[in-house]
Amino acid sequence: MSRFVLEALFIGAKEGVKLSFCTLLVFSLLSGRERLPLKRSVIAGLLVVFLASFLLLTLPVTFEMREIIVRMIGYVFGIFFFLSIGALFHESGTDIIGPFRSVGGKRVLQIPILLVLTIGYFAPDMAGSALFIADLASMAQAPMPVFLASGLGFVLFIAGTAALGRKVQPVFPRLFGLPQVLLTLALIKLLAGGIRGFAELTLIPAVQAGLMKLVHDVIHQTFVMILVPDHPVLSTTTWNFVGFLFRETAGLWLSLILLVTPLVLFVIKHFREPLRYPGSIDRPSQRRMFIRSIRDQRLLKSLPVLFFLAVIIMTWFSQQDAPGVSLYLPDPKPVAADGDALNIPIQSPTEDLRDGAIHKFSLLIRDEQVRLLIMKKPDGTLTACLDACEICPPDGYGQSREHVVCLYCKTPIPFDTVGKPGGCNPIPLPTVVTDKEVRLTMKDISEKWVLVKSGASKTTVK
Amino acid sequence: MSFITIEKVSKEYATTRALNGVDCTIGSGEWVNIMGPSGSGKSTLLNILGGLDRPTEGIVTINSTDINRLSEDELARFRRETIGFVFQQSHLIPYLDATENVMLAQYFHSIPDRGEAEEALKRVGLGHRLRHRPAELSGGEQQRVGIARALINNPNLLLADEPTGNLDRSNTRNILELLKELHAQEKFTVVVVTHDPFVSQWARRVISMEDGRIIRDEPVRS
Ligand SMILES: Nc1ncnc2c1ncn2[C@@H]1O[C@H](COP(=O)(O)OP(=O)(O)OP(=O)(O)O)[C@@H](O)[C@H]1O
Ligand SMILES: [Mg+2]
Numbered sequence: 001m002s003r004f005v006l007e008a009l010f011i012g013a014k015e016g017v018k019l020s021f022c023t024l025l026v027f028s029l030l031s032g033r034e035r036l037p038l039k040r041s042v043i044a045g046l047l048v049v050f051l052a053s054f055l056l057l058t059l060p061v062t063f064e065m066r067e068i069i070v071r072m073i074g075y076v077f078g079i080f081f082f083l084s085i086g087a088l089f090h091e092s093g094t095d096i097i098g099p100f101r102s103v104g105g106k107r108v109l110q111i112p113i114l115l116v117l118t119i120g121y122f123a124p125d126m127a128g129s130a131l132f133i134a135d136l137a138s139m140a141q142a143p144m145p146v147f148l149a150s151g152l153g154f155v156l157f158i159a160g161t162a163a164l165g166r167k168v169q170p171v172f173p174r175l176f177g178l179p180q181v182l183l184t185l186a187l188i189k190l191l192a193g194g195i196r197g198f199a200e201l202t203l204i205p206a207v208q209a210g211l212m213k214l215v216h217d218v219i220h221q222t223f224v225m226i227l228v229p230d231h232p233v234l235s236t237t238t239w240n241f242v243g244f245l246f247r248e249t250a251g252l253w254l255s256l257i258l259l260v261t262p263l264v265l266f267v268i269k270h271f272r273e274p275l276r277y278p279g280s281i282d283r284p285s286q287r288r289m290f291i292r293s294i295r296d297q298r299l300l301k302s303l304p305v306l307f308f309l310a311v312i313i314m315t316w317f318s319q320q321d322a323p324g325v326s327l328y329l330p331d332p333k334p335v336a337a338d339g340d341a342l343n344i345p346i347q348s349p350t351e352d353l354r355d356g357a358i359h360k361f362s363l364l365i366r367d368e369q370v371r372l373l374i375m376k377k378p379d380g381t382l383t384a385c386l387d388a389c390e391i392c393p394p395d396g397y398g399q400s401r402e403h404v405v406c407l408y409c410k411t412p413i414p415f416d417t418v419g420k421p422g423g424c425n426p427i428p429l430p431t432v433v434t435d436k437e438v439r440l441t442m443k444d445i446s447e448k449w450v451l452v453k454s455g456a457s458k459t460t461v462k
Numbered sequence: 463m464s465f466i467t468i469e470k471v472s473k474e475y476a477t478t479r480a481l482n483g484v485d486c487t488i489g490s491g492e493w494v495n496i497m498g499p500s501g502s503g504k505s506t507l508l509n510i511l512g513g514l515d516r517p518t519e520g521i522v523t524i525n526s527t528d529i530n531r532l533s534e535d536e537l538a539r540f541r542r543e544t545i546g547f548v549f550q551q552s553h554l555i556p557y558l559d560a561t562e563n564v565m566l567a568q569y570f571h572s573i574p575d576r577g578e579a580e581e582a583l584k585r586v587g588l589g590h591r592l593r594h595r596p597a598e599l600s601g602g603e604q605q606r607v608g609i610a611r612a613l614i615n616n617p618n619l620l621l622a623d624e625p626t627g628n629l630d631r632s633n634t635r636n637i638l639e640l641l642k643e644l645h646a647q648e649k650f651t652v653v654v655v656t657h658d659p660f661v662s663q664w665a666r667r668v669i670s671m672e673d674g675r676i677i678r679d680e681p682v683r684s
Contacts, residue, residue: 285616288572289543295573 004140005149007197008133012153015129020161025181028172041111045118053130072124074206077189084182088266091179092273128195180304187308211255256316267302327398332362332371342440358399365446373426382433383419385426388452465490465651471520473506480506482674493652495662498671504655512545512621513537542571546612546620550627552604554596560607561592564614571615582610602633622654638664
């Protein structure tokens with residue numbers, strides 16, 4: 001069996017298990033004749049997802065569309081995670097939907113909401129996996145076995161999971177209310193939402209990157225807008241301090257805290273919630289039995305939450321590559337100016353500035369080595385900066401996935417925000433990009449270089 | 463509707479027929495004594511009523527529940543929530559004190575509650591013996607702990623097999639007076655097995671057995 005067939009089988013099986021288990025989980029909430037329309041709504045959603053995935057295979061799919069699909073999986077995780085937290089707190093007594101409560105109970109609304117959630121939950125994974133299988137098929141010598149293997153894995157594992165699931169389904173209602181189901185769906189998305197076959201099983205690295213960027217942006221913006229005083233010495237101190245917050249491990253911790261805190265708060269609140277006795281209780285033994293049943297219920301209903309916490313905490317750090325080890329550090333290529341103009345060709349026999357990697361160049365200004373950094377940003381534009389920032393010694397940057405990382409303070413800076421002024425961002429240079437070259441001027445470069453050199457203040461701080 | 467219905471209940475062992483077609487009903491809140499000579503099947507009947515044993519034939523309904531149809535788990539739950547037992551030996555756990563012995567019954571029922579257990583012991587007159595272990599209590603006191611334990615979960619039915627079998631006259635009187643008082647307050651149904659005619663004074667009705675059958679069933683003249 002070829003590697004492609006095996007991988008297709010695996011992807012089919014994975015999607016099958018996910019689909020089957022998630023559906024069982026949702027159906028355990030929708031038992032009973034009066035909820036039949038809701039079940040039908042879920043099934044209709046699944047049919048739409050199947051159709052859409054098949055249709056997608058017949059369309060020309062651009063790279064951007066794939067990127068959108070990957071992002072959507074991450075967003076779906078986020079949406080389900082936040083919905084579940086809202087629902088958890090709502091259920092444990094904090095009324096967060098308030099006036100919408102009566103609206104939410106209306107069948108007319110529940111049906112379309114459920115339909116949208118079903119499509120939203122399953123469509124990105126199924127579409128992404130379908131595309132990946134199509135890729136595998138195009139790489140294999142014979143495409144048919146690849147498609148067949150994925151279909152086989154899908155069907156077999158749907159059936160297998162459904163058969164096993166039926167055995168355990170009776171305990172579902174004791175463990176899972178609506179919030180727990182939402183949280184479990186989010187967890188499944190996180191753990192099994194990868195759509196790049198063996199190479200990417202989980203979504204954890206992607207979610208980490210997203211959260212770290214969020215954390216980074218929030219801190220960066222906060223300090224830029226409010227906190228950093230304009231004084232040169234104070235500013236540098238602050239930015240050095242902020243550099244600590246930007247470090248990769250700090251981002252990792254902060255993003256973990258972001259995920260875990262609401263759940264921990266919920267568990268605490270859940271167990272602390274005072275008991276309200278129903279009026280029918282008049283004997284002490286009934287009161288004890290009531291307390292016991294509530295305690296049992298609370299424990300059972302927090303098990304999925306505790307499980308989520310355990311899994312997140314265990315996987316969070318194991319997923320991360322050791323920072324610094326895998327940094328990409330190209331040697332600077334010497335370039336020379338032609339008078340005031342420095343023109344760097346976009347494409348040369350040896351490199352292409354648009355390939356997604358960082359490119360370094362070095363030139364001499366008044367006997368001093370100055371390094372430049374050119375790279376493609378996610379929006380497709382090329383940007384040129386000094387390979388240094390205003391606050392650290394000019395050690396420059398390396399690259400780790402979609403970040404540049406300051407070699408001095410280890411701050412990862414997402415490609416998106418490269419070129420924004422301030423903090424430990426590479427200092428942007430005014431740039432003109434033509435079809436063939438990136439045009440800079442020596443005047444700009446030396447002016448900006450002065451900023452790096454104005455580190456007379458820096459040496460006093462350190 | 464009667465609280466307990468016993469229909470054509472028989473119990474056979476390999477060599478003996480301990481119960482032979484017993485029919486009887488007991489109303490809610492009644493106090494019934496079962497009397498008869500040794501080996502007449504009194505304990506066997508009581509154990510079947512308490513779900514500790516199953517009849518070979520016949521139906522036992524308690525509080526509208528046919529207890530022979532319950533699974534083991536359901537039966538255990540039913541016993542826990544509906545029935546209290548008192549035996550001749552108090553069967554207290556020797557290394558737990560009086561309060562803890564009562565709390566143990568609460569624990570198996572739902573959750574322990576020390577305050578409530580102590581309150582129950584005070585009600586049976588043991589407010590000054592809360593921390594005593596069984597070995598440090600007299601026979602009468604042990605039986606009081608047994609009663610507190612049997613009633614701690616507010617059962618609807620109290621089954622007692624020779625509750626005063628090990629006690630002298632004055633202790634017997636004290637225990638039965640205590641039970642009478644609690645019965646008046648809580649209105650549970652009482653079935654007491656005894657062969658001691660003295661104990662019958664506290665019952666409203668006496669059922670007499672012989673060879674696994676009921677031979678007499680009459681109210682007590684007071
Ligand atoms: N587990 C058993 N196996 C065999 N026979 C038994 C068993 N339990 C009781 N019996 C028999 O069933 C009959 C009724 O016994 P049971 O214990 O109900 O009598 P009792 O009326 O309670 O007598 P006592 O007043 O001595 O306690 C007796 O003949 C006894 O030997
Ligand atoms: Mg006996």
